[in-house]
Amino acid sequence: MDQLQIGFLIYPDVIQLDVTAAYQVLAFPPNTRVHLIWKHLSPIVSNEGLSLMPTVTLTNCPPLDVICVPGGGVGQAKIMGDREVLHFLQRQSVSAQYITSVCTGSMILAAAGLLQGYRATCHWAFREQLAMLGVEVIPQRVVIDRNRVTGAGVTSGIDFGLTLLGLLCGEAVAKMTQLMMEYSPAPPFNAGTPETAAPEIVRSLTQLGKPLLDTFLIQTKETAAQLRLKN
Template sequence: MARRVKAPDSTAPAGPWLPSLDIVIPLFDRFEPLDAIGPYEILAYVPGATVKFVTVEPGLVQDVLGSLLVHVPTRYSDVERCDVLLVPGGGSFQTMVNDPAFLDWVRRIHAGTRFTTSVCTGSLVLGAAGLLNGLTATTHWDASSDLESYGAVYTPERVVRHDRVITSAGVSSGIDMAVRLAALLTDDVTAQAIQLYTEYDPQPPFDTGSAAKAPAEVLERARTLG
């Protein structure tokens, strides 16, 4: 699955983006849908970008909630390079971190990326690949100790950047990361236009979107959802 968005025509203001950008998102069974689809929606509008989903073997990949099937026609092993690697989380991270061949691929791809990124527990995959050792990074709030077991220093920030490695916190924070990444790949105005077009203007009805703000009862209930 890939989506190509036409680059601006020659009369449009020049920008710093590359003429083409290959963005790769690996999907394994039990992936968290918003981890992948939220950033995909944003990054597919980056001028010149091609977003490609990859997996172990071509076929249907099921999300962690059990109702979404995505047909992925490309093996990750067939991809030799990309400009952006974006690793989503969900239950799929457990498969990824225990797959030596996949971790080797992540390391090889990372060597040539402009940005290597993660959403939610996707950061544990980067950690297992040895890409976060000694770095401050973020992940889902309930996986902070797992992240630190890979040598990273956990912070509850929504998006953390170290040069070309960018991690984002749980689920919805991947959209924040994708907007920031769009700006890094293009310019602020282009990223702002994408944010406006997608009407990304969060106004949640409750102020319990982070573990630091949520009361104990809500934290306890939230832990039963994962």
């Protein structure tokens, strides 16, 4: 069996767990080869300060069976307007078996014109902004719509990865991967969604994240206007 070529777009200020959670899952089977893609091969620094090493560039990346776009911090706004990156995603989408994202990576896919007319998800705090880009937003952990597979916020990358692996390699392989990772969530607090967290916790986090939300909103409005012009 030919190796499945899976590529994660990485970029300065990317959320590292958006990448590494799904990477851990998808790299387990022997018939997958996972690439980290950026404009150059020098290390990039994630939103959390972790250095990630690209393995291929936008120009020498092989044709991918799966392209995955993770979300990011403030730096993601630049990526949403980066024509070189958006054109790369558009090129790869022509032949990719699955076009996917984790967290706010779906907003980058939408900026590339690859999610309009599809159902998708993202981090709960950015659902309204994703909808502004012409996407039907579904508030679920993982959303599958034809060959688009999207995960919600950050930790959903594991669920996303297992779901995608089941589609690619079968349920047995996905279950074996889950067992290898001993993935049996039992969080110490029931505060993982705005529906289960106490209202004061939601308010505090929303206030803390307001600068990021505002930065994204500026770029989202600009991107939405550009997409309307194209249509």
